Amino acid sequence: MKPVIRRFALLCILAVFVVFGLYQFAGREPALQPARKASHTSGRIDHPVKWKDIPLRYPVSSMIPLPTGNPAVIPNIQHEFGVETLENKKKREMRLEAVKRTFLHSWKGYKKYAWMQDEVTPVSGGYKNEFGGRAVTLVDTLDTLSIMGLEKELSLALKALESIDFTTTDVPTVNVFETTIRYLGGLLSTYDLSGGKHTILLDKATDLGDMLYTAFDTPNRLPITRWDWENGALNGTQEASSLSLSAELGSLSLEFTRLSQLTGDPKYFDAVQRISDQFEKCQNTTSIPGLWPVRVNPQRENFNADRTFTFGGMSDSLYEYFPKQHMLLGGLVSQPRKLYISAIEAAKKYLFFRPLNLNNQDILLSGTAKKNAADFIKLQPEIQHLSCFTGGMLGIGAKIFSRPDDLDIARKLVNGCIWAYESMPSGIMPESFNVIPCPDPDDCVWSRQRWHEGILSGRTRGFSENAETVIEEGKLAPGFTEITDRRFLLRPEAIESVFILYRITGDTSLQDKAWRMFQAVNRSTKTSISNSAISDVTDEEPEHIDECESFWMAETLKYFYLTFSEPDVISLDEWVFNTEAHPLRRPQRE
Ligand SMILES: *[C@@H]1O[C@H](CO)[C@@H](O)[C@H](O)[C@H]1NC(C)=O
Ligand SMILES: *[C@@H]1O[C@H](CO)[C@@H](O)[C@H](O)[C@H]1NC(C)=O
Ligand SMILES: *[C@@H]1O[C@H](CO)[C@@H](O)[C@H](O)[C@H]1NC(C)=O
Numbered sequence: 195m196k197p198v199i200r201r202f203a204l205l206c207i208l209a210v211f212v213v214f215g216l217y218q219f220a221g222r223e224p225a226l227q228p229a230r231k232a233s234h235t236s237g238r239i240d241h242p243v244k245w246k247d248i249p250l251r252y253p254v255s256s257m258i259p260l261p262t263g264n265p266a267v268i269p270n271i272q273h274e275f276g277v278e279t280l281e282n283k284k285k286r287e288m289r290l291e292a293v294k295r296t297f298l299h300s301w302k303g304y305k306k307y308a309w310m311q312d313e314v315t316p317v318s319g320g321y322k323n324e325f326g327g328r329a330v331t332l333v334d335t336l337d338t339l340s341i342m343g344l345e346k347e348l349s350l351a352l353k354a355l356e357s358i359d360f361t362t363t364d365v366p367t368v369n370v371f372e373t374t375i376r377y378l379g380g381l382l383s384t385y386d387l388s389g390g391k392h393t394i395l396l397d398k399a400t401d402l403g404d405m406l407y408t409a410f411d412t413p414n415r416l417p418i419t420r421w422d423w424e425n426g427a428l429n430g431t432q433e434a435s436s437l438s439l440s441a442e443l444g445s446l447s448l449e450f451t452r453l454s455q456l457t458g459d460p461k462y463f464d465a466v467q468r469i470s471d472q473f474e475k476c477q478n479t480t481s482i483p484g485l486w487p488v489r490v491n492p493q494r495e496n497f498n499a500d501r502t503f504t505f506g507g508m509s510d511s512l513y514e515y516f517p518k519q520h521m522l523l524g525g526l527v528s529q530p531r532k533l534y535i536s537a538i539e540a541a542k543k544y545l546f547f548r549p550l551n552l553n554n555q556d557i558l559l560s561g562t563a564k565k566n567a568a569d570f571i572k573l574q575p576e577i578q579h580l581s582c583f584t585g586g587m588l589g590i591g592a593k594i595f596s597r598p599d600d601l602d603i604a605r606k607l608v609n610g611c612i613w614a615y616e617s618m619p620s621g622i623m624p625e626s627f628n629v630i631p632c633p634d635p636d637d638c639v640w641s642r643q644r645w646h647e648g649i650l651s652g653r654t655r656g657f658s659e660n661a662e663t664v665i666e667e668g669k670l671a672p673g674f675t676e677i678t679d680r681r682f683l684l685r686p687e688a689i690e691s692v693f694i695l696y697r698i699t700g701d702t703s704l705q706d707k708a709w710r711m712f713q714a715v716n717r718s719t720k721t722s723i724s725n726s727a728i729s730d731v732t733d734e735e736p737e738h739i740d741e742c743e744s745f746w747m748a749e750t751l752k753y754f755y756l757t758f759s760e761p762d763v764i765s766l767d768e769w770v771f772n773t774e775a776h777p778l779r780r781p782q783r784e
Contacts, residue, residue, distance in 0.1 A: 260455065297342060481501045550644055584691070620732070
């Protein structure tokens with residue numbers, strides 16, 4: 195969700211979401227999340243569904259084929275690593291083992307307390323099923339088991355996978371985006387990592403892909419992003435959603451494309467290519483040409499109504515998928531590059547900014563832009579942990595599209611998130627917070643007075659007019675004006691970007707930063723059962739909140755592990771990560 199400065203605005207937005215019946219946000223889930231519907235089966239269907247045999251309501255008149263031919267030359271992403279010193283190797287391997295031990299601790303907790311359930315509750319030792327009850331943690335973690343070389347655990351998990359039915363689910367409404375990035379991404383990635391050996395993975399992925407494909411069976415072939423799957427199976431009327439988050443719509447392309455590549459059936463690629471074509475058609479007609487707003491209307495094909503723009507939650511992976519789709523398609527299609535470059539040029543103008551900070555570091559953060567009624571575009575400097583993937587994205591784009599200036603921006607964005615981690619007593623960045631953007635990046639010299647002014651100017655009347663009181667009550671670190679959500683939910687985005695920049699530059703100081711982040715996260719989140727989200731990163735000893743989403747083992751620990759592994763383990767020149775950190779194999783030139 196987009197950053198908002200005032201609590202009142204936040205409540206309004208929340209209310210709007212409840213009204214629209216959006217029970218959960220897009221995959222990089224924002225801070226304030228209304229309660230989900232209780233999980234239950236509505237009970238109209240209690241047996242596996244043969245989705246392939248259900249006649250299409252709206253068959254396509256011609257199928258968009260996968261591009262064919264020898265992949266184009268795409269410049270390498272990874273640094274050319276030389277021989278490492280013995281001392282460095284020793285340190286690196288010690289860190290790698292520590293990450294692996296933490297992973298095994300969490301995995302054992304899941305096995306013991308929540309096996310075959312969606313998530314373990316890491317304080318109470320129970321479990322939760324909020325992702326359809328198809329063992330999302332298990333499926334999401336398969337490829338991490340493979341990458342960490344835990345063959346025995348992987349065999350056990352693959353055996354358990356046999357009994358999971360991917361043609362139905364326990365919830366009445368399927369979140370197509372979450373299901374795609376976590377389940378489909380996890381299955382396809384582990385299949386790729388096995389070199390095609392474990393055919394059960396592709397079989398299950400195809401079952402699930404065929405189920406999800408029915409969500410695209412609408413008059414304009416754009417999907418129903420929160421989908422009543424039983425209605426879909428029972429030949430009910432279907433129409434594309436009238437309100438979707440742009441990330442939900444734009445972050446299906448990698449998984450569906452890979453499924454077409456692996457099965458030879460072009461229909462999955464056809465389905466997502468129609469979405470990309472829609473984004474292309476609208477790119478220059480939005481309130482900020484180049485960017486797409488958070489909310490779009492696929493039913494009416496209206497992508498211009500909303501005036502809020504961000505690389506944070508609800509839009510994030512839409513942008514992330516353009517350079518990644520370029521790589522997965524072997525550089526044979528010009529569209530993703532075009533869409534990416536126009537978006538980045540707009541983001542540089544309207545989203546990225548240098549924040550006022552104590553040591554006058556030359557760092558960048560990515561905020562939110564809103565166009566108001568007077569057509570004035572205003573930057574809202576609320577930063578989300580979710581937006582920390584941006585540095586990694588800019589880094590990859592800089593390399594594959596030969597845009598060297600973007601690499602400097604990438605590094606500054608990564609340093610911005612590291613700054614936020616290091617500013618907190620726990621050593622962990624909060625879920626969301628506000629800072630002070632310097633209107634002129636060359637005039638960004640710290641003073642306590644500027645900080646105080648920034649604090650007071652962002653507040654509504656009725657708040658204390660005394661900045662020192664606000665600082666003390668809000669436990670604000672220098673440069674922070676408000677912490678709008680103090681939690682840490684075990685999210686991966688910051689370490690994801692540190693990992694990518696390390697692989698691009700070979701700069702071992704990034705490994706040192708990663709190690710500090712890891713120690714801080716381990717210190718504050720470890721429970722006797724697993725690891726837990728925490729309530730307040732401004733406490734040195736934060737409270738656990740009994741939650742461990744599947745991305746902890748699927749993403750966060752995987753990116754920590756890869757930061758300390760040898761650089762040819764999942765090389766970025768051979769693999770492309772989906773937005774749930776599932777590596778898919780890139781086509782190689784002959
Ligand atoms: C599905 O519904 C449509 C429209 O109501 C109808 O024309 C069609 O015959 C139905 N198909 C099946 C297989 O029931
Ligand atoms: C949008 O505008 C930019 C800049 O004028 C141009 O380079 C790009 O091709 C346009 N994109 C589309 C999809 O028309
Ligand atoms: C992780 O945290 C635990 C508990 O606080 C501690 O015993 C352990 O040494 C930590 N591990 C690392 C690598 O920091």
